[in-house]
Amino acid sequence: MKLSYNWLKEYIDIRLSPEKLGELLTMAGLCVDSIHKKGNDSVLEIEITSNRPDWLSYIGVAREVGALTGKRLKIPNNVAVSCGSSQSRRGGVNGNSKATIRIEEKKLCPRYTARIIRNVKVGESPKWLKERLEAVGLRSVNNIVDITNFCLFETGEPLHAFDLDKLGGRSIIVRRASKGEKIKTIDGIERILDNDMLVIADDKSPVAVAGVMGGLYTEVSPQTKNILLEAAYFDPISIRRTSRRLALSTDSSYRFERRVDMGNIVRASDRAAQLILELAEGAAGEFIDMGKEEKVLKDIDLRLDRLNKIIGVAVSPSRAKSILTSLGLKVKPLSKNIVRLSPPGFRHDLQNEIDIIEEVARIYGYENIPETIPPVLEPGNRLSPDAVIDKNIRGILVNLGLSEIITYSLLSRKTVELARSSGDNVISIKNPISNEQEVMRPALVAGMLGSIRWNINRRSKDLKLFELGQTYFKEGDNSFIEKKCLAIGVTGQLYDGWIGHPRGVTLFDLKGIIEALFAQMGIKHVSVKEAINPVFSPASCACISVKDDAVGIMGQVDPKILRDFDIKETVYAAQIDCARLMRHISLEKKFRESPKFPSVIRDISIVADKNISNADIVSLIKETAGNILKDAEIVDRYSGGQIPEGKIGLTYRLEYQDPNRTLQDSDVQAIHSRIINALENNLGAKLR
Amino acid sequence: MRDKIREIEKSAVEEITLAVDADALEKARVKYLGRKGLVTELFKNMSGVSPADRAEIGKLINALKETVSKALDEKTPVLSGGSDSGAQKTDITLPGIIREIGRLHPISKTIEEICGVFISLGFKVVEGPEIENEHYNFEALNIPLEHPSRDAFDTFYLNDKWLLRSHTSPVQARFMETNKPPFAIIIPGKVYRPDATDASHSFMFHQIEGLVVSDNIRFSDLKGALTLFARQMFGENTRMRFRPSFFPFTEPSAEVDISCILCSGDAAQRAPHKCSLCGGKGWIEILGAGMVNPKVFRNVGYNPEKVTGFAFGMGVERIAILKYGITDIRMFFENDIRFLRQF
Incomplete structure (x- = not known):
C-alpha cells in the first residue's frame, strides 16, 4: 500500500522524518519497501502481511504509530449524518423508501448497509482530494467515486456508490450469480459469472460483483442525481474465490478477502456520506442496515x-x-x-x-531480545547415509574432471519426446504457466543434452558433465514415485596440453569414469552387457550391472536424437539409478597389508578374431591361471599393418604374484604357456 | 709435503672463491684437478713419501681433493646456471600441463556450505520428497485452504491432492510425525512455484529449511544461531536485523536482513546515492524465521506446552547470488561451462 506521509499526519502527530518513520514501521512488522519524494510529501511503499488487514488503511497505520510513539489518534469527527428517516437506522426495509434491500445469501453477506443521498452534484473533486488519491496511485474520477475511494483508504472499509435511478426497481438483491450470467464491470470488460459468485443485483440483473467491482451501467456518472452508497461485509473466502476465478484483484476485494472490520461499516458509511454532503451537496436520505453486528472477539x-x-x-x-x-x-x-x-x-x-x-x-x-546459542541437540550422525553417498559421488566425479549441472525437473512434453523418454508413466503438471513446464522429467538425458547443446552453441565443445537429481514417475493416478539418478555426459576432445595430441573422447572414457567412481565407492562385481535402449545407438549401448543387478545404462547417444537436439558432435552418456546403486556401495575402508614379495609381469601378444570380446579373453586367462594370477589387463589393441582382415592384435599384461614367496621366472613359465595354449585352442588366437 | 698440501689448499680455495665466470672456474679445475693438475701431481709424488708417512699423507691429499672438488661443485651452479651445461635448456616459461578439475554446481556448493555451518552447530541434514500433498505442504503448516496466506505459495498441482512442494517446510511436518524431540535438523532441496521466469524468478529453485525443537528453545536461540550463520557465510562484520513478519507456521515470526554486502549500509546514510544491491536501504533480506506455531506442533501430535522450537527457511539461489554477485537466476540452470568453472 502506498502511504502518504502528509495524509497519515492527519490522523496522528508524527515528529519523525519519513525515513525514521519508515524504520519505525519496518521494525514493527510493516515493512517499508521504498520511500519516494513527491512534491512536499513522501510516499512510503509498505508491505502488509496477510494477518493484518487492520493495517490496510491510514487510520490502521496511524493506530500502530500511536502504539509505537505514545501519541493519540486523531479520528475525524463523525457527525451522525442527518437522515431523512433516521428511525430506519437499523433493521429492514424502510417503508417510505423506494429502495429495497434483500439478502438471499446471509452467510456470504452477513451485513449490508445502503444509504440514499439525493440530488447530488456530480463533478470534479477539490484539489486536496485529488492529491490524496494521487498519492496512493489512484486517478480522480468524480467527487462521488473519489470520496468512496478516499474512505476506503482512510477507514479500510470498501464502499461503492450506485446510481440509484439506474437500479431496476430501485432494489438491491444480494444473491448468487446464475451460471453464465454476465456483467460489464466498470473497467468495461464483460465478465461471465458462475453460481459460486456473489453479486449485487437489481430486480433484473447483476449490478456489481459483490466486493470485487461495480457494474458499468449503474456507475456514478456526471448525469447521476441520486445515489445508493453501499457499505457491507462479505465473506472472505467467497470474495477470494470470485476474485481468483475472475483474475480480478481490486483494492476492495483485497480487503474483503482479508476480512474487513464489521464494527467499522457504519462509521465508514457515515464518513463518506458526510464528505458527499460537503463536496457534492445533496440531501441525506434513508439509511438501511440489514444483517447483524458481529459478535465480540473472545478473551x-x-x-x-x-x-x-x-x-x-x-x-x-x-x-x-x-x-x-x-x-x-x-x-x-x-x-x-x-x-x-x-x-x-x-x-x-x-x-x-x-x-x-x-x-x-x-x-x-x-x-x-538477546542472542543465545541453542544447545547441541543431535548427538548422532550429521548426514544421512544418502547424503553421505551424494557427497561422495559429487566429490569423486569432480576429482575426475567432471562439472556438475542442475537442470529443470519440469520440461515440455516435446523435449521429453525428443529425448525418447516419454511414456504412460510420465507425470503431467495440471497448471503449467508455459509449455516449458508441462511434464516432470522421467530421465535426466533431456536436461543433459540441453546443457550440452547450450555449451556447444557457445563454442564450448569439450564437455564432461554430470547431474545428480530426481526423476519422477506415476503408478496409476494417485501414486507418484521419485527416483534419484546420476547422469553423465561427455563429448568433444581430450587434451594433454601442448605436449600431447588431442583425441576425441570415447565410450571408454565414459566407462572409465564410471569404473573409477564405482571402485572408489567400494562397488565390486561390476559387469556390462550389450543392451538395446531407444536413447542409445544400438551399436554401442551397454547395461551396467552390479552382481546381476542392473544399475544403469550407458552408450553413444543415438545420432537421430542428437539431430533432434541440434547437436552435431558425438555424445556419450550414462544414467545410473542411485537407489539401486545404494545397495552395493560400501564406503567402509579396511587396511590390507601390501604384498611383501614382488610380482612378476609378463605380456602376451596375440592375434584373434575381431568378434571375440575382451571379457571372454580375460576370463579365459583368469580361469586358466588360477590364484597365482593377480591381474590381467589389456594394454594394447590394434588393427591394420600386419594384422589380417577380420582379426585384431591384442596385448595383455599379466601380473603373477604369490603372497608367500618371491616368484621366479621359472614358476611363471609353465602357467604362462598354459594360458597361451588355452587362448590358441579355445579361442583360436595366435601368438604373435 | 704437508706444507705443500696446505699451501695448495689455501690457494685453490681462494682462486675458486674469486672466480668470476665459468671460464675462470674451469681453469682452476684444470689447474688443480686436471690430468696434470697440482693435486694430481701430489698423488704421483706419493712414491717419494716414506712408507711410514704414506698412509697419513694419502689421507691428507684425498681430503684436499675432496675440498677442492666440493668448492668447485658449489661454485659451478652459481656461475653457469647448471652443472649439466652441455644439456639442452628447458624453456621453463612453457605452461604447465593442467589436468582439468571439475566443479561442483554453485548451488550444490552453497548448500554444502550452508549445511556445513549448521552441522557445526549440531544440526543433522534431512531430506524429503519433492512431490507432496496438500496436507503436508499446507494444512499441517497452518496454511488453510482459500486463505490469503496461500498467496505466497502459488503451487504446481499434479492432481486435486498432489502437488510439487512450494517450500521445504513440509519436511518439518513429516519429520516431526516420525521423530521425537529434542532434535535440530536442516533440510535442503528443490521447490517449485509457477512464477514466470525472469532474471530474479525461477519456477524451480532450492531452499534450505531449519528446525530445532526441544523443551526450552527460545526466540533468543533463533537469533543466536542465525547470527552465527550469517557471520560465517557473509563475514565477521555482517550486521543483522530481525524484523517482525508473518508466516502461518511460525509465531512470533521474523524476516532477517543482513547489512548490505555491497555498501555495508553506508549508502543509506548517503542518499540519494543509491546502492545497486540494496537500493539504498542498507539491508538485504536473506531469510524468514520464527518460533514454531503451537498449531503446527498440535498438527503433528506434539504437546506445545511441553516443547518449543524455532524454524527458518532461505532461498539457496538468493544466498548464492548475494555471495558471488551473480546477476541472473537463470544462469544457474543454463549450465554454461564458462559460468560453472568460476566456482
Whole structure:
C-alpha cells in the first residue's frame, strides 16, 4: 500500500522524518519497501502481511504509530449524518423508501448497509482530494467515486456508490450469480459469472460483483442525481474465490478477502456520506442496515512466564501490560502470572496466547531480545547415509574432471519426446504457466543434452558433465514415485596440453569414469552387457550391472536424437539409478597389508578374431591361471599393418604374484604357456 | 709435503672463491684437478713419501681433493646456471600441463556450505520428497485452504491432492510425525512455484529449511544461531536485523536482513546515492524465521506446552547470488561451462 506521509499526519502527530518513520514501521512488522519524494510529501511503499488487514488503511497505520510513539489518534469527527428517516437506522426495509434491500445469501453477506443521498452534484473533486488519491496511485474520477475511494483508504472499509435511478426497481438483491450470467464491470470488460459468485443485483440483473467491482451501467456518472452508497461485509473466502476465478484483484476485494472490520461499516458509511454532503451537496436520505453486528472477539489469557519462555528475555509484567494497552487491548490481571486480554474488534488475528506473545515481542523490539546459542541437540550422525553417498559421488566425479549441472525437473512434453523418454508413466503438471513446464522429467538425458547443446552453441565443445537429481514417475493416478539418478555426459576432445595430441573422447572414457567412481565407492562385481535402449545407438549401448543387478545404462547417444537436439558432435552418456546403486556401495575402508614379495609381469601378444570380446579373453586367462594370477589387463589393441582382415592384435599384461614367496621366472613359465595354449585352442588366437 | 698440501689448499680455495665466470672456474679445475693438475701431481709424488708417512699423507691429499672438488661443485651452479651445461635448456616459461578439475554446481556448493555451518552447530541434514500433498505442504503448516496466506505459495498441482512442494517446510511436518524431540535438523532441496521466469524468478529453485525443537528453545536461540550463520557465510562484520513478519507456521515470526554486502549500509546514510544491491536501504533480506506455531506442533501430535522450537527457511539461489554477485537466476540452470568453472 502506498502511504502518504502528509495524509497519515492527519490522523496522528508524527515528529519523525519519513525515513525514521519508515524504520519505525519496518521494525514493527510493516515493512517499508521504498520511500519516494513527491512534491512536499513522501510516499512510503509498505508491505502488509496477510494477518493484518487492520493495517490496510491510514487510520490502521496511524493506530500502530500511536502504539509505537505514545501519541493519540486523531479520528475525524463523525457527525451522525442527518437522515431523512433516521428511525430506519437499523433493521429492514424502510417503508417510505423506494429502495429495497434483500439478502438471499446471509452467510456470504452477513451485513449490508445502503444509504440514499439525493440530488447530488456530480463533478470534479477539490484539489486536496485529488492529491490524496494521487498519492496512493489512484486517478480522480468524480467527487462521488473519489470520496468512496478516499474512505476506503482512510477507514479500510470498501464502499461503492450506485446510481440509484439506474437500479431496476430501485432494489438491491444480494444473491448468487446464475451460471453464465454476465456483467460489464466498470473497467468495461464483460465478465461471465458462475453460481459460486456473489453479486449485487437489481430486480433484473447483476449490478456489481459483490466486493470485487461495480457494474458499468449503474456507475456514478456526471448525469447521476441520486445515489445508493453501499457499505457491507462479505465473506472472505467467497470474495477470494470470485476474485481468483475472475483474475480480478481490486483494492476492495483485497480487503474483503482479508476480512474487513464489521464494527467499522457504519462509521465508514457515515464518513463518506458526510464528505458527499460537503463536496457534492445533496440531501441525506434513508439509511438501511440489514444483517447483524458481529459478535465480540473472545478473551485471551496470557501467562507471563510463558511469554518469557518463548522469547528468551524477562519482560516485566508492567512493560508487557503497557505494550498490550497501547495496542488497544483491555488488560485485566487474573493473578500474578496471568492477565486476561480483550482484543479490540479490528484485531481478528488475536486468537491465542501465542498471538499475544508475538505482539509483546514485536513492540518490545526484536532488536532488544538477546542472542543465545541453542544447545547441541543431535548427538548422532550429521548426514544421512544418502547424503553421505551424494557427497561422495559429487566429490569423486569432480576429482575426475567432471562439472556438475542442475537442470529443470519440469520440461515440455516435446523435449521429453525428443529425448525418447516419454511414456504412460510420465507425470503431467495440471497448471503449467508455459509449455516449458508441462511434464516432470522421467530421465535426466533431456536436461543433459540441453546443457550440452547450450555449451556447444557457445563454442564450448569439450564437455564432461554430470547431474545428480530426481526423476519422477506415476503408478496409476494417485501414486507418484521419485527416483534419484546420476547422469553423465561427455563429448568433444581430450587434451594433454601442448605436449600431447588431442583425441576425441570415447565410450571408454565414459566407462572409465564410471569404473573409477564405482571402485572408489567400494562397488565390486561390476559387469556390462550389450543392451538395446531407444536413447542409445544400438551399436554401442551397454547395461551396467552390479552382481546381476542392473544399475544403469550407458552408450553413444543415438545420432537421430542428437539431430533432434541440434547437436552435431558425438555424445556419450550414462544414467545410473542411485537407489539401486545404494545397495552395493560400501564406503567402509579396511587396511590390507601390501604384498611383501614382488610380482612378476609378463605380456602376451596375440592375434584373434575381431568378434571375440575382451571379457571372454580375460576370463579365459583368469580361469586358466588360477590364484597365482593377480591381474590381467589389456594394454594394447590394434588393427591394420600386419594384422589380417577380420582379426585384431591384442596385448595383455599379466601380473603373477604369490603372497608367500618371491616368484621366479621359472614358476611363471609353465602357467604362462598354459594360458597361451588355452587362448590358441579355445579361442583360436595366435601368438604373435 | 704437508706444507705443500696446505699451501695448495689455501690457494685453490681462494682462486675458486674469486672466480668470476665459468671460464675462470674451469681453469682452476684444470689447474688443480686436471690430468696434470697440482693435486694430481701430489698423488704421483706419493712414491717419494716414506712408507711410514704414506698412509697419513694419502689421507691428507684425498681430503684436499675432496675440498677442492666440493668448492668447485658449489661454485659451478652459481656461475653457469647448471652443472649439466652441455644439456639442452628447458624453456621453463612453457605452461604447465593442467589436468582439468571439475566443479561442483554453485548451488550444490552453497548448500554444502550452508549445511556445513549448521552441522557445526549440531544440526543433522534431512531430506524429503519433492512431490507432496496438500496436507503436508499446507494444512499441517497452518496454511488453510482459500486463505490469503496461500498467496505466497502459488503451487504446481499434479492432481486435486498432489502437488510439487512450494517450500521445504513440509519436511518439518513429516519429520516431526516420525521423530521425537529434542532434535535440530536442516533440510535442503528443490521447490517449485509457477512464477514466470525472469532474471530474479525461477519456477524451480532450492531452499534450505531449519528446525530445532526441544523443551526450552527460545526466540533468543533463533537469533543466536542465525547470527552465527550469517557471520560465517557473509563475514565477521555482517550486521543483522530481525524484523517482525508473518508466516502461518511460525509465531512470533521474523524476516532477517543482513547489512548490505555491497555498501555495508553506508549508502543509506548517503542518499540519494543509491546502492545497486540494496537500493539504498542498507539491508538485504536473506531469510524468514520464527518460533514454531503451537498449531503446527498440535498438527503433528506434539504437546506445545511441553516443547518449543524455532524454524527458518532461505532461498539457496538468493544466498548464492548475494555471495558471488551473480546477476541472473537463470544462469544457474543454463549450465554454461564458462559460468560453472568460476566456482
